[in-house]
Amino acid sequence: xxxxxxxxxxxxxxxxxxxxxxxxxxxxxxxxxxxxxxxxxxxxxxxxxxxxxxxxxxxxxxxxxxxxxxxxxxxxxxxxxxxxxxxxxxxxxxxxxxxxxxxxxxxxxxxxxxxxxxxxxxxxxxxxxxxxxxxxxxxxx
Amino acid sequence: xxxxxxxxxxxxxxxxxxxxxxxxxxxxxxxxxxxxxxxxxxxxxxxxxxxxxxxxxxxxxxxxxxxxxxxxxxxxxxxxxxxxxxxxxxxxxxxxxxxxxxxxxxxxxxxxxxxxxxxxxxxxxxxxxxxxxxxxxxxxxxxxxxxxxxxxxxxxxxxxxxxxxxx
Numbered sequence: 001x002x003x004x005x006x007x008x009x010x011x012x013x014x015x016x017x018x019x020x021x022x023x024x025x026x027x028x029x030x031x032x033x034x035x036x037x038x039x040x041x042x043x044x045x046x047x048x049x050x051x052x053x054x055x056x057x058x059x060x061x062x063x064x065x066x067x068x069x070x071x072x073x074x075x076x077x078x079x080x081x082x083x084x085x086x087x088x089x090x091x092x093x094x095x096x097x098x099x100x101x102x103x104x105x106x107x108x109x110x111x112x113x114x115x116x117x118x119x120x121x122x123x124x125x126x127x128x129x130x131x132x133x134x135x136x137x138x139x140x141x
Numbered sequence: 142x143x144x145x146x147x148x149x150x151x152x153x154x155x156x157x158x159x160x161x162x163x164x165x166x167x168x169x170x171x172x173x174x175x176x177x178x179x180x181x182x183x184x185x186x187x188x189x190x191x192x193x194x195x196x197x198x199x200x201x202x203x204x205x206x207x208x209x210x211x212x213x214x215x216x217x218x219x220x221x222x223x224x225x226x227x228x229x230x231x232x233x234x235x236x237x238x239x240x241x242x243x244x245x246x247x248x249x250x251x252x253x254x255x256x257x258x259x260x261x262x263x264x265x266x267x268x269x270x271x272x273x274x275x276x277x278x279x280x281x282x283x284x285x286x287x288x289x290x291x292x293x294x295x296x297x298x299x300x301x302x303x304x305x306x307x308x
Contacts, residue, residue, distance in 0.1 A: 009200040014192070115298070
């Protein structure tokens with residue numbers, strides 16, 4: 001093992017992590033504020049009963065929220081019990097983990113503005129496509 | 142310079158919002174603070190793993206290695222590595238940004254970053270819970286569909302990102 005190279009790698013990695021600490025603190029603060037201030041019942045009241053608009057609403061809600069994906073399963077299950085369509089629930093749980101509107105500023109700073117914006121927009125659209133495809137497959141087979 | 146200031150501006154803006162909650166939602170301020178501290182504690186072990194991974198990447202992967210692999214335009218190996226590593230990766234998405242930046246700086250294409258980030262949506266470690274809530278057929282179908290769609294998604298993201306950059 002090349003000790004000099006290892007030391008350089010440690011230094012570079014440490015510097016890289018220290019640089020992004022302000023972004024991490026900001027994201028964690030933002031997640032805490034939003035999670036505490038917006039009640040869960042608010043999201044449930046958003047659905048209209050139309051599978052097309054509900055899938056968009058589901059994807060939008062998943063995009064806005066952050067946290068452990070397990071929370072999205074619990075919320076998704078609650079939505080299902082309240083007659084929200086499985087397509088809307090699927091787009092909700094998919095966008096929860098693939099889209100992060102709140103993280104866009106951090107993603108822009110580290111990976112580039114155009115990449116961050118387009119990645120989130122496309123992932124938002126794909127959450128709806130994935131939801132329709134998954135449920136079409138389940139319906140057919 | 143702008144990028145260096147960006148992170149501090151972002152932190153200052155969020156800190157102002159946080160302090161404002163003390164005056165506007167005084168009863169919730171304690172809950173917000175507790176949740177923030179809880180998240181910080183939870184994220185520390187992942188931070189250590191990320192640091193070790195960054196050291197390994199910096200040690201073993203250099204610009205030449207990436208460029209050499211990239212030379213094969215239809216690099217199936219890179220697609221597979223990006224998908225699998227996305228699926229098995231843990232922790233919140235933003236913890237992976239520094240590693241992705243590191244790889245991007247070394248010449249990795251946007252499509253592999255996009256496919257990795259998308260496949261992070263597939264949570265293998267949470268599969269039992271997904272099955273518990275939605276059933277095995279639904280869970281497996283959803284995971285396969287997500288993994289397949291992650292490829293066209295990544296190609297579109299790369300095309301749009303590079304087009305936007307050129308304009």
